[in-house]
Amino acid sequence: MEEEEARCFLGRFVEEFPAALEEGSPLPVSPLSRKVSLDELHGESLELGLKLLAARGAPAGLSALLCQAALSQLLQNDLSPFHCSQEADSQEEEQQVVLLQSEAVQRLFINKLIDVALTWHQNFPKPPPSPSQFLRCSVHAIKNTRRKMEDKHVTLAEFNQLFGIQDGVERAYYAVFDGHGGVDAAIYAATHLHVALSKQETLQRDAATALKSAFKYTDDIFRGKAKRERLRSGTTGVAVLIQGQELTVAWLGDSQAVLVRKGQAVTLMDPHKPDREDEKQRIEDLGGCITFMGCWRVNGTYAVSRAIGDFDQKPYVSGDADCSTTQLSGDEDYVLLACDGFFDAVKPSEVPHMVLDALQRSGDPEGGEDAPLEQSEDTVGLRVAQQLVGQAKAAGSTDNITVMLVFLRPPQQLLAQNSTTVPAKATQDSTSQDAPQQ
Structure with missing residues (x-):
């Protein structure tokens, strides 16, 4: 990351955002969800911050550092004021999931991002080393x-x-x-x-075990x-x-x-397809079937045998990744x-x-x-x-x-x-x- 390029961007950014966003003011970028769980807050905040910065031409390395610093500060806050009230018809298991009001908590995150940018504009920190091998x-x-x-x-x-x-x-x-x-x-x-x-x-x-667990x-x-x-x-x-x-x-x-x-x-x-012999056997062992309807499908529905989601066909459509x-x-x-x-x-x-x-x-x-x-x-x-x-x-x-x-x-x-x-x-x-x- 070139320091001069980073300083120039910070100058432009703090000119656009000289102070924190006011309560009730529109966000400069839309949150992904109306409600976000604590498990989802990390990913949705980073996605929001990276999108906001990329739209303004931020260097990728600086964007990552800014978002990481802002998220660290956000997670140190008491987030209980942003908790959503549980709806009366919520299922018992859903009541155990703490949901946050996404727009309100993301306004706080963006304000943390603005605060970090203002601080770094005044006193630019020594960044961690950039990757020595830049992969195009x-x-x-x-x-x-x-x-x-x-x-x-x-x-x-x-x-x-x-x-x-x-x-x-x-x-x-x-x-x-x-x-x-x-x-x-x-x-x-x-x-x-x-x-x-x-x-x-x-x-x-x-890394293989880590990736499979992440999926x-x-x-x-x-x-x-x-x-x-x-x-x-x-x-x-x-x-x-x-x-x-x-x-x-x-x-x-x-x-x-x-x-x-x-x-x-x-x-x-080897990609997972319903007609791959071991995938076909796995599905049939679970009591499912593979049928041809224009292409091979699991139980006559999905044309893939493994995926994130598709919960109406789990475990036939498996969520277990190969590596x-x-x-x-x-x-x-x-x-x-x-x-x-x-x-x-x-x-x-x-x-x-x-x-x-x-x-x-x-x-x-x-x-x-x-x-x-x-x-x-x-x-x-x-x-x-x-x-x-x-x-x-x-x-x-x-x-x-x-x-x-x-x-x-x-x-x-x-x-x-x-x-x-x-x-x-x-x-x-x-x-x-x-x-x-x-």
């Missing part, structure tokens, strides 16, 4: 022909800064969630899964919200944690992650995360060719009218995800499509190592440079 990330998502956009994604290179972790181990977190039956479950997972992960005692010594915890606390608010949605998800020289991936359902090393796709996972860990040796190119809207049209084995082709287009100063005017170490690769989404759409995908590339080496290095022109594959003739975008 290219993301693009489209609604495509679907009526609603139900995908969500998270890019968090500042994992340690956001949660105040100072153990000397660098961490970065990335995730893609593909909702169905509404976007609520996907929003919930994108808001809370990384928070749950940060609280796992096994995080430092066993399970997120599914469990979403159950309470779904019951309170009568939500019926679900979401698949794939999350990657890069911790030191380990890459750990955890997943539920058919969103996928692919690692590419020296231009070759490396299988990290794998890969040691990084330094010769890895990137890891790609995407929902099934991408992988239904693109085979994992096709990813290296498509990415290299897209990189060459992005890095070619004569790459056509859509090519960037200037190419630098910081810009090459940023448009790759957009091109991949366009290719999946051109190949016939009608679903929501989200693609995220996390470069483990600078994209310029990949171009230098593959300087010859990539020949077009017959199977990709339809995915030209002019593939339609949305």
Whole structure:
């Protein structure tokens, strides 16, 4: 994080917010919920703060530090004045859940954020060390022909800064969630899964166990919200944690992650689908069934066999994530995360060719009218995800499509190592440079 850039932003921010928000004044950003449980307060506050700061162009590292400091102060407050009164028709088990008035408690959080910004503007603190390895990330998502956009994604290179972790181990977190039956479950997972992960005692010594526990915890606390608010949605998800020289991936359902090393796709996972033999057996052992209704479905309903949410079909639709860990040796190119809207049209084995082709287009100063005017170490690769989404759409995908590339080496290095022109594959003739975008 550049101190001069951070100071400039703080100057602009305190000019817009020179004092705390007054009681009853509108919030500059809308809370995610009307009521929030104590378990949900951490994630929803951080999401609100990051959204507020990002909309004003805050450096990502500074945003993480500001939000972490403001949340720490919020949690030291007596929050009992914000408790919601229990409704007379609440179920007994629901009465045990303490709910807070979201708008009121988030006004307090934003005021804490403003207070921290004012203090740092006057006396800028020495920040904790920034990650020595900056991972460039290219993301693009489209609604495509679907009526609603139900995908969500998270890019968090500042994992340690956001949660105040100072153990000397660098961490970065990335995730893609593909909702169905509404976007609520996907929003919930994108808001809370990384928070749950940060609280796992096994995080430092066993990232796989920590990620699996975080998925399970997120599914469990979403159950309470779904019951309170009568939500019926679900979401698949794939999350990657890069911790030191380990890459750990955890997943539920058919969103996928692919690692590419020296231009070759490396299988990290086997997506959960109802017709996968072990998934079919698990469901049948529980007394459920798999039926074909346009596609294979669990008990004739959901086309996924594992997900966060979908509580009307638990335990047939399982909330237990699978996980794998890969040691990084330094010769890895990137890891790609995407929902099934991408992988239904693109085979994992096709990813290296498509990415290299897209990189060459992005890095070619004569790459056509859509090519960037200037190419630098910081810009090459940023448009790759957009091109991949366009290719999946051109190949016939009608679903929501989200693609995220996390470069483990600078994209310029990949171009230098593959300087010859990539020949077009017959199977990709339809995915030209002019593939339609949305």
